[in-house]
Amino acid sequence: GQNIDQPTEMTATEGAIVQINCxxxxxxxxGLFWYQxxxxxxxxFLSYNVLDGLEEKGRxxxxxxxxxxxSYLLLKELQMKDSAxxxxxxxxxxxxxxxxxxxxxxIKP
Amino acid sequence: GAVVSQHPSWVICKSGTSxxxxxxxxxxxxxxxxxxxxxxxxxxxLMATSNEGSxxxxxxxxxxxxxxxxxxxxxxxxxxxxxAHPEDxxxxxxxxxxxxxxxxxxxxxxxxxxxxxxxxx
Numbered sequence: 318g319q320n321i322d323q324p325t326e327m328t329a330t331e332g333a334i335v336q337i338n339c340x341x342x343x344x345x346x347x348g349l350f351w352y353q354x355x356x357x358x359x360x361x362f363l364s365y366n367v368l369d370g371l372e373e374k375g376r377x378x379x380x381x382x383x384x385x386x387x388s389y390l391l392l393k394e395l396q397m398k399d400s401a402x403x404x405x406x407x408x409x410x411x412x413x414x415x416x417x418x419x420x421x422x423x424i425k426p
Numbered sequence: 427g428a429v430v431s432q433h434p435s436w437v438i439c440k441s442g443t444s445x446x447x448x449x450x451x452x453x454x455x456x457x458x459x460x461x462x463x464x465x466x467x468x469x470x471x472l473m474a475t476s477n478e479g480s481x482x483x484x485x486x487x488x489x490x491x492x493x494x495x496x497x498x499x500x501x502x503x504x505x506x507x508x509x510a511h512p513e514d515x516x517x518x519x520x521x522x523x524x525x526x527x528x529x530x531x532x533x534x535x536x537x538x539x540x541x542x543x544x545x546x547x
Contacts, residue, residue, distance in 0.1 A: 350536070357517070357541075357543070358540070358541065359432075359519050359538040359539060359540050359541040360470070360519075360538050361538070362536075362537075404469065404470070414460070414472070414536060416469050416470050416472075417469060418468065418469040419469045421467075
């Protein structure tokens with residue numbers, strides 16, 4: 318079966334760094350997305366990785382290792398507004414989008 | 427960037443009535459539209475995939491006669507929840523891609539509408 322695993326909840330301190338991991342097992346791979354979703358709102362796009370390595374975009378970076386079926390989202394200089402759920406999603410060989418359950422990130426002052 | 431406009435943002439309806447949710451792609455042609463449902467504290471659950479001009483493909487367990495999807499043009503797709511019941515209360519979100527079935531990272535991946543909070547009383 319197809320499966321995406323990420324931690325249910327994480328807590329971090331304002332100004333710190335947090336890494337949210339995502340592991341996947343899918344039938345084929347055509348890219349991995351990270352989305353941010355605030356409560357009651359639709360997801361917003363953060364990053365897309367299709368090749369191995371690190372993609373940096375401001376305070377957010379995303380890493381991919383296809384051989385390990387592993388990705389992480391790194392958030393630096395955390396701000397209170399970063400409190401949200403972070404969703405990992407993978408497109409399989411049929412370009413079907415498989416979603417993880419999301420990681421709820423709680424930022425404390 | 428690509429924008430998908432979804433209406434209404436929230437709706438309260440009586441049990442047994444029908445509700446229509448619209449999603450419009452404002453500055454691109456949405457070849458494929460995905461409809462999701464999200465219950466509180468849960469991830470997105472794909473309900474159906476629709477391609478312009480053809481019948482929608484429903485996920486297992488989703489009643490196609492209850493959740494009617496119409497994708498009549500490249501810029502508009504609608505989801506109608508027929509004979510709604512309290513258990514249909516949920517957050518419904520549409521998502522579009524410019525290339526059939528594929529994400530468009532340059533457009534921000536799968537572009538999402540703002541969601542519709544449906545409450546059936």
